[in-house]
Amino acid sequence: MPLDLPLADEQPVERSDAARNREALLVAAQRLVDQCGVDSVTMDAVAQEAGVGKGTVFRRFESREGLMAAVLDRSETAWQGAVIGGPPPLGPGAEPMERLLAFGHTRLRLNLTHGALIRAADRSGARSFAAVSFAAMHVRYLLTQLGVTGDIPLLATALMAPLEVVILEQQAGREHIPVERIEAAWDDLVRRVVNG
Amino acid sequence: MPLDLPLADEQPVERSDAARNREALLVAAQRLVDQCGVDSVTMDAVAQEAGVGKGTVFRRFESREGLMAAVLDRSETAWQGAVIGGPPPLGPGAEPMERLLAFGHTRLRLNLTHGALIRAADRSGARSFAAVSFAAMHVRYLLTQLGVTGDIPLLATALMAPLEVVILEQQAGREHIPVERIEAAWDDLVRRVVNG
Numbered sequence: 001m002p003l004d005l006p007l008a009d010e011q012p013v014e015r016s017d018a019a020r021n022r023e024a025l026l027v028a029a030q031r032l033v034d035q036c037g038v039d040s041v042t043m044d045a046v047a048q049e050a051g052v053g054k055g056t057v058f059r060r061f062e063s064r065e066g067l068m069a070a071v072l073d074r075s076e077t078a079w080q081g082a083v084i085g086g087p088p089p090l091g092p093g094a095e096p097m098e099r100l101l102a103f104g105h106t107r108l109r110l111n112l113t114h115g116a117l118i119r120a121a122d123r124s125g126a127r128s129f130a131a132v133s134f135a136a137m138h139v140r141y142l143l144t145q146l147g148v149t150g151d152i153p154l155l156a157t158a159l160m161a162p163l164e165v166v167i168l169e170q171q172a173g174r175e176h177i178p179v180e181r182i183e184a185a186w187d188d189l190v191r192r193v194v195n196g
Numbered sequence: 197m198p199l200d201l202p203l204a205d206e207q208p209v210e211r212s213d214a215a216r217n218r219e220a221l222l223v224a225a226q227r228l229v230d231q232c233g234v235d236s237v238t239m240d241a242v243a244q245e246a247g248v249g250k251g252t253v254f255r256r257f258e259s260r261e262g263l264m265a266a267v268l269d270r271s272e273t274a275w276q277g278a279v280i281g282g283p284p285p286l287g288p289g290a291e292p293m294e295r296l297l298a299f300g301h302t303r304l305r306l307n308l309t310h311g312a313l314i315r316a317a318d319r320s321g322a323r324s325f326a327a328v329s330f331a332a333m334h335v336r337y338l339l340t341q342l343g344v345t346g347d348i349p350l351l352a353t354a355l356m357a358p359l360e361v362v363i364l365e366q367q368a369g370r371e372h373i374p375v376e377r378i379e380a381a382w383d384d385l386v387r388r389v390v391n392g
Contacts, residue, residue: 132366154358154381157367161357162350170328171353185350189389196388 022060022070025050029071038116043067068121072114079110080134096145097194100159103138104186107163109179112172115165135160146194155193162186218256218266221246225267234312239263264317268310275306276330292341293390299334300382303359305375308368311361331356342390351389358382 028050032041043064047054061067083103088094090102139156148155161167163186171177224246228237239260243250257263284290285298335352344351357363359382367373 150384151377151381154367154373154378155385157363158354158358158381158385161360161363162354164357164360164362166360166362167353167357171350177350181347182350185347185354188346189351189354192392193385193388196392 021056025052025057025060025067026070026074029067030075033071033113033117038068038113038120041068041071041120065121068117072117072121075110075114075117079106082106083134083138096142097190100139100142100146100190100194101187103135103142104159104163104190105183107135107160108168108183108186111163111165112168112179115169118165143194148194159190159193162189217252221248221253221256221263222266222270225263226271229267229309229313234264234309234316237264237267237316261317264313268313268317271306271310271313275302278302279330279334292338293386296335296338296342296386296390297383299331299338300355300359300386301379303331303356304364304379304382307359307361308364308375311365314361339390344390355386355389358385 025046029041029046032045032049041064043057043061044054046067047057050057057067061070082090085091088102089098090106091099094102136153136156139159140152143152143156143159162182168182171182172179221242225237225242228241228245237260239253239257240250242263243253246253253263257266278286279299281287285294286302288295290298332349332352335355336348339348339352339355358378364378367378368375
C-alpha cells in the first residue's frame with residue numbers, strides 16, 4: 001500500500017473535528033439570531049460567542065452571507081428532521097390533525113425568522129424547491145390521512161400559502177398582528193378546509 | 197388678470213391631448229403584453245403598434261421600466277374600477293359568492309401577468325400597499341355579506357394568499373398546472389372557508 005495515501009482511519013478523525021468546529025460556530029450564530037435578531041449576527045459577534053478568533057469564522061464561511069446561508073440550511077434541515085422523526089405532535093405518533101397544526105405553528109415561526117435570514121444571506125426571496133416540496137408532500141400526506149377529498153396538492157398549497165414569508169412579514173411586520181392571532185386564524189382555516 | 201397666467205379653458209385642452217396620447221401608448225403596450233407576452237414589449241414595438249415615432253414613447257415614459265410601471269398601474273386601476281362599478285359578477289349586482297369567485301378568477305389571471313410586468317418594471321416583488329389593501333377590503337366585505345364568522349381580516353388574507361404572484365408562478369410556471377385547475381381549487385377553498 002503506497003504510504004502517501006491517507007489511512008482509512010485517519011481522515012475521518014480530522015473531518016469530524018472540522019464538522020464539530022463548524023457546528024459550534026453555527027450553534028453560536030443561531031443563538032445570536034434567536035436572542036438578538038439577524039442584524040446582530042456579525043462575524044465578530046459569532047467568533048466571540050463561540051470563543052474562537054474571527055479568522056476561524058472567516059476560514060469556515062468566507063463571508064457573513066456564507067454564514068447566514070449555512071444557518072438557514074441548518075435550521076431547515078433540523079426542522080425537516082423533527083417533522084420526519086422528532087417527538088409528537090410535530091413528529092410521528094400524534095393524530096394527523098395535531099401534526100398538521102404543529103406543522104403550521106413551527107413553519108410559521110421558522111418562516112418569520114427565515115425571511116430575515118434569507119435577506120442576510122443575500123439570496124433571492126425564493127426558497128429552495130427542495131424545502132417547498134418537502135413541506136408540500138408532508139401536508140398532502142396529512143390531508144390524505146385526515147380523509148380530505150378534492151384536489152389534495154392544491155388544497156395543500158392553499159394551506160401553506162398564508163405561511164409564506166411575504167404574507168407573514170406584511171402581517172407581523174407591517175400590520176403588527178401578534179403571531180398568536182395569525183396562528184389561531186391558520187388553525188381555523190385548517191379546520192374549515194378539513195371539515196368542508 | 198395678469199396675461200401670463202394660463203387661461204382656465206386653454207390648458208385642459210392641451211392636457212387632454214397629452215392624456216389621450218399617453219392612453220393610446222398604454223393601450224398599445226397592453227395589447228402587446230396580452231398578445232405576445234411582456235418580453236416582446238420594447239419601446240420600438242410600442243411605437244410601431246401605436247403608429248408614432250420611438251422618440252414620442254421615450255418622451256412620455258423615459259424608459260422601458262417607466263412604461264411597464266405605467267402599464268401595471270393602468271391595469272390595476274382598471275381592475276379596481278371593474279370591482280367597484282363594473283358589470284356583475286365582478287361588479288355590484290351579483291350575489292356575494294358569485295362576486296367573490298369572479299374576484300378570485302380575475303385577480304389570479306391579473307397576478308400571473310403582473311409578475312412579469314413587475315419584473316419588467318424592475319420593481320421589488322412587493323405590490324403597492326394600496327393594491328393589497330383594496331383587495332383585502334373587498335374580500336372582507338364579501339365574507340361579511342356571506343355571513344362568515346371568525347377572524348374576517350385573516351380569513352380574507354388566507355383566501356388571497358394562494359393568488360400571490362410567488363405561489364402562482366410556482367404552480368403555473370414551474371409545475372405547469374393549468375390555470376383552470378388552479379381556479380377550480382380556489383373555488384373549492386372559498387366554499388370550504390365560507391361553509392366551514
